[in-house]
Amino acid sequence: MIELQNVTKTYKIGGNTNYALHNVSFQIQPNEFVGIIGKSGSGKSTLLNMLTGIDFPSSGSIHINGTELSSLSNRRLTKWRSSNIGIVFQSFHLIPTLTLLENVMLPMELSRGVSRKARKRRASELLESVGLKERIHYFPDYVSGGEKQRAAIARALANDPPLLMADEPTGNLDSENSQSIFALFEQLVGEGKTIVMVTHDQDLAERVSRTIHVKDGKVSGDNRIQDHERLI
Ligand code: ADP
Numbered sequence: 001m002i003e004l005q006n007v008t009k010t011y012k013i014g015g016n017t018n019y020a021l022h023n024v025s026f027q028i029q030p031n032e033f034v035g036i037i038g039k040s041g042s043g044k045s046t047l048l049n050m051l052t053g054i055d056f057p058s059s060g061s062i063h064i065n066g067t068e069l070s071s072l073s074n075r076r077l078t079k080w081r082s083s084n085i086g087i088v089f090q091s092f093h094l095i096p097t098l099t100l101l102e103n104v105m106l107p108m109e110l111s112r113g114v115s116r117k118a119r120k121r122r123a124s125e126l127l128e129s130v131g132l133k134e135r136i137h138y139f140p141d142y143v144s145g146g147e148k149q150r151a152a153i154a155r156a157l158a159n160d161p162p163l164l165m166a167d168e169p170t171g172n173l174d175s176e177n178s179q180s181i182f183a184l185f186e187q188l189v190g191e192g193k194t195i196v197m198v199t200h201d202q203d204l205a206e207r208v209s210r211t212i213h214v215k216d217g218k219v220s221g222d223n224r225i226q227d228h229e230r231l232i
């Protein structure tokens with residue numbers, strides 16, 4: 001489903017070339033729940049930005065569901081991304097002037113041919129499925145951090161993408177809310193989604209089905225965790 005081949009990303013700082021990623025190769029199969037683990041500065045965000053097509057490798061290739069991201073024009077990439085990848089951020093990135101319902105409806109605007117009524121219905125159902133039935137008409141500033149992240153996950157699911165990518169999704173949440181976001185991800189994996197999650201959280205990292213460790217821009221470890229070994 002995801003295939004990276006010799007992905008290198010460099011940044012030029014002054015006269016120096018800094019390798020944010022250096023010859024990274026791996027594959028992720030459908031329905032995996034992958035934690036990307038590493039210290040600050042190791043290259044995790046850079047890696048996630050490559051996987052979402054927010055930024056592109058200096059060399060090497062990334063294929064997702066057979067599409068090479070760097071081969072798409074900006075316009076096609078935006079369209080491709082909206083139906084293939086849901087993205088979840090540490091700081092939620094909800095639009096404060098829209099209600100939770102309107103935030104979740106927003107990504108559906110790109111899919112033409114669906115009536116506003118149908119979009120509204122789907123957005124309500126998604127919010128209900130993440131436990132926010134009572135909050136759909138609230139503005140983001142009036143709900144808790146955990147609720148904001150649930151709404152952001154509902155928004156990421158709006159166009160039913162097979163893949164969810166999350167950058168430190170629990171980084172701004174307390175342990176109880178982190179646990180419930182994690183439980184929601186487990187439920188989504190149970191429903192067939194593939195999830196790639198960057199995390200610092202050691203407790204959560206022990207509960208995914210695979211961990212890819214990043215150190216100094218390289219993969220320093222790749223462990224598949226058998227179900228019977230997982231701390232569920
Ligand atoms: P992490 O997400 O693991 O904290 P990053 O991917 O943000 O790591 O960064 C990896 C390395 O690349 C770091 O050394 C960082 O300083 C460098 N880096 C990341 N983004 C940029 C940028 N836009 N310009 C220059 N250097 C960058």
Ligand code: ADP
Nearest residue numbers: 041044045046088089090091092093167168171
């Ligand atoms: P997200 O966009 O995932 O919610 P943040 O808003 O915390 O997360 O920041 C996005 C990325 O930008 C982070 O991964 C972090 O490494 C980087 N970043 C954020 N603030 C700074 C900063 N002041 N200096 C350098 N990098 C930063």
